[in-house]
Amino acid sequence: MGSASNHLVTPSAVDSSSPLPSNLTQDDLKKLAAYKAVEYVKSGMVVGLGTGSTAKHAVSRISELLREGKLRDVIGIPTSTTTHAQAVSLGIPLSDLDSHPVVDLSIDGADEVDPSLNLVKGRGGSLLREKMVEGASKKFVVIVDESKLVKHLGGSGLAVPVEVVPFCCDFTRGKLEELFKEAGCTAKLRVTSGGETAPPAVTDNGNYVVDLYLERDMGDLEAASEKILRLPGVVEHGMFLGIATTLIVAGKAGMTVRDRFG
Numbered sequence: 564m565g566s567a568s569n570h571l572v573t574p575s576a577v578d579s580s581s582p583l584p585s586n587l588t589q590d591d592l593k594k595l596a597a598y599k600a601v602e603y604v605k606s607g608m609v610v611g612l613g614t615g616s617t618a619k620h621a622v623s624r625i626s627e628l629l630r631e632g633k634l635r636d637v638i639g640i641p642t643s644t645t646t647h648a649q650a651v652s653l654g655i656p657l658s659d660l661d662s663h664p665v666v667d668l669s670i671d672g673a674d675e676v677d678p679s680l681n682l683v684k685g686r687g688g689s690l691l692r693e694k695m696v697e698g699a700s701k702k703f704v705v706i707v708d709e710s711k712l713v714k715h716l717g718g719s720g721l722a723v724p725v726e727v728v729p730f731c732c733d734f735t736r737g738k739l740e741e742l743f744k745e746a747g748c749t750a751k752l753r754v755t756s757g758g759e760t761a762p763p764a765v766t767d768n769g770n771y772v773v774d775l776y777l778e779r780d781m782g783d784l785e786a787a788s789e790k791i792l793r794l795p796g797v798v799e800h801g802m803f804l805g806i807a808t809t810l811i812v813a814g815k816a817g818m819t820v821r822d823r824f825g
């Protein structure tokens with residue numbers, strides 16, 4: 564059985580209270596969450612456009628609604644060069660935070676979401692621009708399939724990314740590993756595909772990424788955030804604490820929408 568994307572996924576087909584068909588792929592779930600989030604977009608809004616395989620569905624949907632005349636005068640603020648290119652190819656008018664310092668709404672995926680709507684982002688490498696745009700947003704809708712839900716950040720066993728300057732990046736990597744020794748941290752410089760000897764992966768801002776792999780809960784997240792940001796050489800980390808306002812999760816059992824404030 565192939566993907567259900569082509570025939571099932573329309574906003575009107577989504578009934579959040581009932582189970583979804585069992586043949587849906589992970590990408591179908593991402594698309595459903597993305598379409599639901601785009602219902603929050605209204606004409607005239609400045610909208611932060613996220614990065615990744617989930618957010619790309621939201622960007623496509625916004626362009627579709629603009630083409631159909633169901634949305635007008637939307638301005639997108641892309642969070643990466645990849646999303647910028649997608650939005651340009653779809654004809655979405657774009658701007659930036661210099662011209663639009665207040666963003667009405669942002670929509671983006673996440674790598675992990677904890678029960679308090681704290682996030683890990685940046686496994687796609689766009690954490691800095693995402694945090695700038697989403698942090699400047701009145702509303703930030705996070706869209707995920709159910710595989711992204713964790714009990715605590717770092718709990719998926721996958722990376723908590725930290726963007727660092729290239730200068731002496733191994734020094735910074737070592738300092739980061741030391742900071743979270745008690746949580747069983749291994750810090751690795753992210754490389755481009757092609758094995759451990761491949762060159763470092765470079766972000767849109769010309770920086771590198773150190774991925775933190777944690778064996779245990781790092782405890783107080785605000786304290787962890789401050790410790791990381793105090794390290795010279797660190798530009799930003801991928802923990803988004805208290806920034807998300809709304810979470811949309813698509814899972815086999817249905818779709819849920821949760822607001823942090825209500």
Ligand SMILES: O=C(CO)[C@H](O)[C@H](O)COP(=O)(O)O
Nearest residue numbers: 615616617672684685687689
């Ligand atoms: O933070 C991100 C990119 O920096 C992405 O939002 C995150 O990696 C989720 O990606 P996907 O929707 O492809 O699972």
